[in-house]
Amino acid sequence: MNNSPSRTPGPTGPRRAPILAAHALSKSYGATEALRGASVELTAGEILALTGASGSGKSTLLHCMAGIVEPDAGAVTYEGRRLDGLPEHARTLLRRTDFGVVFQFGQLIPELTARDNVALPLLLAGVRRQAAEQRADACLERFGVRGQAASRPGELSGGQAQRVAMARALVTEPKVIFADEPTGALDSLASEQVLTALVHTAREAGTAVLVVTHDAQVAAYADREVQLRDGALVPEPAAATATARVAGDEH
Amino acid sequence: MSTRHVLLGLLAGGPSHGYDLKRRHDARFPGARPLAYAQVYTTLQRLVRDGLVEVDGTDADGGPERTRYRSTERGIRELTGWLGEITPPAPHVSNEIFAKVVVGILAAAAGEAADPAGHLLAQRAAHMARMRELTAVKTAADTDLATVLSADYALTHLDADLRWMTTTAARIAALTEEITTP
Structure with missing residues (x-):
């Protein structure tokens, strides 16, 4: 099998400095401990899947790493800077310039056309309307929904709406995309189209992607998988053991 | 076939x-x-x-x-x-992984070096690696539809294994108790 050359090295290969790192994060909601000392690193251009059962803390970890939620303890570092503890307006600005976010239900603005939904982050960043619309159309084209540019979200299928949401997340050319169950509401064919478009676009632009999913077929689009259980990472099985057993060696 | x-x-x-x-x-x-x-x-x-x-x-x-x-x-x-003719829906599914879990529990209970839970984790890693390969093949730009569908078939079967391994890993303590209680 030929892996694409942009794939990051496996756990045994040399690792570059992370663009985004969570260190020993803890977070509770009332009496519920969502995270208990979770640490994970994302390198530039890497596509990483966070997997685990419902309630394992994977969405909370994504929210903390995206600066949406403040952890109770631990550190989130983005390009060497502490993200936690930044004032809310600074985090909002960073999310607007450097991050793109996609949720299970695209959360498009229903009153706006697909084009205007995608152009919105550019307009907020001060791009002039005509240029913003051109870039929005180009991004819709990449996700195969250019023909739906004038439609409102209510007129789109689930798969189309999610591709518009992806286009909106990527139109600002962010360095990191956060995707929380991005295909959770889609059938498998629509899911495949959305993920293929996301992976191709991210690879071409060198965008890092953190995707939260409970679905192994979604996780298989990533370069690497990190599993969560009860708010902490499941330790990786010793690579040597796995290889030896796959190879059918005797003990 | x-x-x-x-x-x-x-x-x-x-x-x-x-x-x-x-x-x-x-x-x-x-x-x-x-x-x-x-x-x-x-x-x-x-x-x-x-x-x-x-x-x-x-x-x-x-x-x-x-x-x-x-x-x-x-x-x-x-x-x-x-x-x-309808293809029989797998009347006898042979499941080597399940056999290894059960035998691993028996061996560990007898004091041998066996780690069924760890084995499931390592097996998951091997399954995921294969699923990543198949996904890379099917998402490559020039892949024909027959190759995509063939990769899909393998992917959904590996995914079924993985789901089973996930629920089994979550219930391994109860299974151990059931197996080792006389």
Whole structure:
């Protein structure tokens, strides 16, 4: 099998400095401990899947790493800077310039056309309307929904709406995309189209992607998988053991 | 899979040589093990013996002589009968992973070096690695649809294994108690 050359090295290969790192994060909601000392690193251009059962803390970890939620303890570092503890307006600005976010239900603005939904982050960043619309159309084209540019979200299928949401997340050319169950509401064919478009676009632009999913077929689009259980990472099985057993060696 | 019926299907479009049948089989079923020429040849011999296929003629065109085969009326009936048969939904699923978990629990209870929970994690990593390979193949820009569908078939089966391993890993303590309690 030929892996694409942009794939990051496996756990045994040399690792570059992370663009985004969570260190020993803890977070509770009332009496519920969502995270208990979770640490994970994302390198530039890497596509990483966070997997685990419902309630394992994977969405909370994504929210903390995206600066949406403040952890109770631990550190989130983005390009060497502490993200936690930044004032809310600074985090909002960073999310607007450097991050793109996609949720299970695209959360498009229903009153706006697909084009205007995608152009919105550019307009907020001060791009002039005509240029913003051109870039929005180009991004819709990449996700195969250019023909739906004038439609409102209510007129789109689930798969189309999610591709518009992806286009909106990527139109600002962010360095990191956060995707929380991005295909959770889609059938498998629509899911495949959305993920293929996301992976191709991210690879071409060198965008890092953190995707939260409970679905192994979604996780298989990533370069690497990190599993969560009860708010902490499941330790990786010793690579040597796995290889030896796959190879059918005797003990 | 029934090589006999696949060859009958390939012959339904018209007479063909053994080598062409092999080539067309391998192109149509990219995820399957390629047919060995010897297997094509022996299968054709048996189909001829059973009156389902007959020799259409021979071609030489400069190279070695090659036999051309064609389907008979009986061959066509056999093919359409097979196409209508329902495939049994796996009456006896052999599950080596489950066997290793159960035997691993027994061995660990007897004091041997066995770690069924760790084994499931390592097996998951191996499954995920294979699923990433298949996903890379199917999302490559120039992949044909037959290859995509063949990769999808493998992916959904590996995914079924993984789901089973996930629930089993979550219930391994209860399984251990059930197995080791006399």
